[in-house]
Amino acid sequence: MSTRNRTPPLLEPYLRLPSEGSQLLLTGVLDSSPQWLVTRLLRSAFAPSEETESPDEQDVSVVLVSWLRDHEFWKSEARRGAGIDLARLAQQDKFVFVDGLTHLFPVTTSNTATATTSSPTASQTAQRSLPVRNAPASPLPSRGGPLPSRGPIPSRGPLAPTPSQPQAQVQQQPQQQPAQPSKTTHLTDASILSTHKTLSDKLSSISTAHPTRKIHLILDAPTLLLSTSPTPSASALSSLLLSLRSLVSTTTLVLEADSPFLSAALADTNHNPTPLEAAHAAFVVQQAHISKWVLSLRPLDTGKARDVSGVIRVSRGGAWDDDVEEDDEKDQRKELEALYFVQNDGGVRVFERGEASVG
Template sequence: MPPSTRIPPLLQPYVHLPRNDSLLLLTSTLGATANWLLIRVLCDALNNPEDGGDGHNVVLVSWMREYEFWRQEARKGAALDLERLKKEGRFAFVDGLSELCLDASTNAPATTSKSAPQITATSTVGGSPTQKAPQILPVRGPPGRIVPARGLPQGAAPASPALTSTSVQTSSTTRSSLGHHTMKSLDIAHLQTTITTAISSLTFSKSTQRKTLLILDNPDLLLALNPTISPSAMTSLILTLHTLPSVSHILTHMQSDNPFLSPSTRPQPLETSHHNLLVKLAHMSSRVLGVRVLDTGVARDVSGVVRVTEQRVGWMDLGLHEEGKNGDRAEEGKGREFLYQVKGDGSVRVFERGAGGEG
């Protein structure tokens, strides 16, 4: 199935990027994830030609999910091969989770075989312990069992530290050149540099005017990880990135659960920061999409509700737009709601209220 057919017809006009450069906001709540909607936006940007061009490049920055998750979701939900798109210079991923939140040691591949665990023996020489070379425990099993030898061949010298360091550095460089970048600091300047590097690594076609869509997945996590980052600093970073010549649109995904929209009686600093950032981005964005669960509870054939609101005035314009042939500008600001159902095979069905969930 072609990627373009994975986008429900009712949702197509709203996942398609606006003609003018703009900021977009996507919100979600607990129990109603927006991953499927982000994948559809990414699919439309990479595949739909615009004004005689050949679509957009996409940089996906995620602080909540690793690349492997997005690769599988893109393949399953939109038939997109992100590995191929990375090699073509159309897609880049910035990992804001692994180095900042996860233990790096858990991501490192194991170098010791489970069947041959290593132990380190120590002996005392002259009253001080002396560490000996690791010993390999014998493999336990029935008599006569032949086990292939493990380890370096006889006479082979282990790789020198310099060679190992060079190999790791070369591997890291190759990975970055293939469109994978990793954040290693919570400093706002480092965030900007890493994202800018990812944007500049993509192929920019002057002949087709192909520009870049920047997707920021859960940057609100930074407010919890680094309390020194203020909502104003985050919005300034987003506006700075939007002024880059090759960036046309920025889509930001944030959480909008009730505790963030209506802080407690004695609001905590994190609640206040999240609320302020969400409100600022909502005012700055020309289109706001939100997914939430049903107000009436869980339904077998409905996953949730998606609401779309078009803003009349964005931060880069004064609302001076030409009215469409059918007066479509008059529909802006009213908002529309649809029900959606995410199926097990990754497909999504979007339908009007009262149309029924089965079909």
């Protein structure tokens, strides 16, 4: 496995699939997106572990629901950054993508196009109403001198009939293969009830097809549903998440933690938060309390650097005490804060402060 596609050793214990029934929370801001953490989590779910010699993949299905990024983005990032083929995994029913972006607010243009093509424009109507006059025929331009003499036409072979040439070209073209049905599920309604029905039906169908297989659910930016609701409610979104968690083995949340979104949770705020700000802040705080680990990304406090992309902080969530893992594994997972650097080829280096940017 290339070092470009591997998980940084410092973060490998935290990017494994959570234990049964637990939740992992990934937060980021505008300048520090946690998408590379998601691709490394996908790699730990599908690729064999680097610490063992077993080539077998885990028997797990990952359902990725994204409200901000489409399928092509995740397919490209997973191949470039983690070295996994999501298209192949989708054919094996191990990866399911639910698109909450492209079909959520469709734009209807059929009525406008019909009105444009059916009714003539004003200029066309005016041109049709003008009388047609017989214009005098213009004489042909005269040639400056006698025509050159032409010799006998050379003999040529028989010419192929003109109508048969297009038919031959059509026959030579290979027949197009029928398009394969897409395995992508689309969310077409932004309401909580419709989202719950679509996702629960999809999860139930996976459980029915593979009863012994574990299901890991990844929700990328579900707080968009708060923005599409006339009355944003953190409790309604939390109820949706709890209902979905009962249908899967483990869950990962990817949420925005920008200051405008979390300003309502600060005690020293100087302005009255909007209902959207209050609901977003309440939802993020609730999920941090019920998550096992929280991995947060933020830019450098001193500004941008050429060899550092940002800071990653790993902290225990409110549900860390509910874990039943062994003590030796708990000792390996301690809270930390490190620097990370995302390279142009998709590789990521994570290193502690004062150390070289290796691994």
